[in-house]
Amino acid sequence: MKRRVTRALGLAIRGTLRSAALVVPAAQETFLQSAHKALEWARIDSFLGNRSSPALASHRPCPVCGSIRSKNVFELTDFQFYCDSAEVPKRLNVRDDFCLDCFAVYMNPCFTPYGFSVLAAEAGRSYGSSEGRPDEQIGWLNERALLAPGARVLDIGCFDGAFLARLPSHTRKFGVDIDAPAIERARAVHAEKSIHFTVGDFETFEFNEEAPDTITVLMVLEHLPRPTEVLRKLRSISHANTKLVVEIPVVERGPTNDINGFFATLHTTHFSRQTLAICMLRAGWRIEQATNQPDYNGYRVVASPCEPVSLVSKNVEDLTSVNRSLERWHVAVREAEARLRAPAAAGRWVVWGAGGHTEFLYQVTTLFHADGDELFALVDSDTLKHGKSWRGVPIHSPDVLRDVDWSRTNLLVSSYGGQESITKAALALGVPAERIVTLYDQVHRC
Numbered sequence: 398m399k400r401r402v403t404r405a406l407g408l409a410i411r412g413t414l415r416s417a418a419l420v421v422p423a424a425q426e427t428f429l430q431s432a433h434k435a436l437e438w439a440r441i442d443s444f445l446g447n448r449s450s451p452a453l454a455s456h457r458p459c460p461v462c463g464s465i466r467s468k469n470v471f472e473l474t475d476f477q478f479y480c481d482s483a484e485v486p487k488r489l490n491v492r493d494d495f496c497l498d499c500f501a502v503y504m505n506p507c508f509t510p511y512g513f514s515v516l517a518a519e520a521g522r523s524y525g526s527s528e529g530r531p532d533e534q535i536g537w538l539n540e541r542a543l544l545a546p547g548a549r550v551l552d553i554g555c556f557d558g559a560f561l562a563r564l565p566s567h568t569r570k571f572g573v574d575i576d577a578p579a580i581e582r583a584r585a586v587h588a589e590k591s592i593h594f595t596v597g598d599f600e601t602f603e604f605n606e607e608a609p610d611t612i613t614v615l616m617v618l619e620h621l622p623r624p625t626e627v628l629r630k631l632r633s634i635s636h637a638n639t640k641l642v643v644e645i646p647v648v649e650r651g652p653t654n655d656i657n658g659f660f661a662t663l664h665t666t667h668f669s670r671q672t673l674a675i676c677m678l679r680a681g682w683r684i685e686q687a688t689n690q691p692d693y694n695g696y697r698v699v700a701s702p703c704e705p706v707s708l709v710s711k712n713v714e715d716l717t718s719v720n721r722s723l724e725r726w727h728v729a730v731r732e733a734e735a736r737l738r739a740p741a742a743a744g745r746w747v748v749w750g751a752g753g754h755t756e757f758l759y760q761v762t763t764l765f766h767a768d769g770d771e772l773f774a775l776v777d778s779d780t781l782k783h784g785k786s787w788r789g790v791p792i793h794s795p796d797v798l799r800d801v802d803w804s805r806t807n808l809l810v811s812s813y814g815g816q817e818s819i820t821k822a823a824l825a826l827g828v829p830a831e832r833i834v835t836l837y838d839q840v841h842r843c
């Protein structure tokens with residue numbers, strides 16, 4: 398689910414970055430090629446070019462109720478969003494506030510559009526995909542008669558149109574996304590399926606069609622800086638019987654043994670069931686059905702248009718839910734720390750996973766801070782990261798593991814959802830089982 402949203406929102410400039418990365422001088426190209434072959438070691442924070450910028454984020458009122466009264470509940474300082482860069486700012490103090498008027502938890506300051514485009518640009522493959530989710534979602538919509546013959550279905554955050562393409566052919570399909578290259582691909586790939594794709598911002602996109610019967614906003618709302626305004630826009634293009642389907646992660650289901658925790662750094666609003674209801678009512682949508690998804694923290698609702706309501710009761714239990722999530726997160730961090738201390742010290746770590754999970758290890762465990770002489774190397778299956786570095790540590794293809802001297806090196810599997818598949822791949826590449834360190838007893842689908 399996370400993957401779907403980062404694709405939808407974060408990759409607007411990824412195509413540009415990808416193109417730029419391919420245009421390299423001959424000498425640098427040689428270096429990039431050699432980086433795939435020989436393992437390079439480095440000390441942590443040996444790259445000095447990273448920085449933050451005031452242009453990355455700006456303060457905002459509560460995205461649910463508009464209040465400016467809030468208290469801080471969570472903060473990670475100088476959080477680095479993926480690979481090192483001397484060109485663009487990649488670090489931000491990630492702060493989450495608790496609204497004193499509606500109890501919503503939200504990132505403040507929040508990414509500016511520039512900030513989101515820079516910081517989320519490399520997020521796409523840091524998340525695991527959720528195979529089978531579109532089919533489950535379509536089945537769920539079918540059960541509620543939301544995909545009836547002739548129904549006009551609008552998908553917000555449609556990315557490359559894969560979800561729309563799988564809807565029954567008897568529906569009329571429309572998709573909106575801000576990612577212009579993705580929409581171009583969608584138009585090319587699904588040309589014969591008569592899907593109508595639009596490039597646009599979710600608050601202001603042009604929709605000159607007949608009003609949709611069903612609108613889907615699946616795992617998108619939690620990423621938006623102004624979710625209420627987007628819901629108002631959707632209300633403005635709807636008819637009286639339009640059904641709006643929204644799916645988000647909710648804080649009531651936030652406790653997890655993943656050290657990434659519930660307060661994902663690319664989520665700008667951490668909704669509860671109540672704050673989602675407030676947000677939707679303020680925009681003119683009344684929730685009529687709601688279900689918890691059985692195997693992950695998703696909460697899916699169906700809403701109908703209503704008169705906007707500004708005063709809504711709030712739930713004092715929401716802070717308790719926030720604290721439960723934080724409590725479990727601290728337990729997860731303690732358990733991960735114990736796993737890191739278990740193997741015999743070897744002086745060298747190869748870390749498999751150059752994404753947000755490894756930045757969390759840097760932020761909240763002693764892995765990178767225990768001994769100033771330790772050497773690190775990274776491997777990742779994302780080819781876009783090869784030849785780059787994170788906090789000075791070079792990132793390689795996993796193929797380099799074949800040539801490592803494991804008598805003096807441990808391999809850390811730095812992934813939650815990918816723990817099992819990475820461990821298998823490491824064994825297949827000849828890493829001795831006793832040198833492989835994993836962080837989780839159990840991995841739950843999320």
Ligand SMILES: [Zn+2]
Binds near residue numbers: 497501
């Ligand atoms: Zn509020």
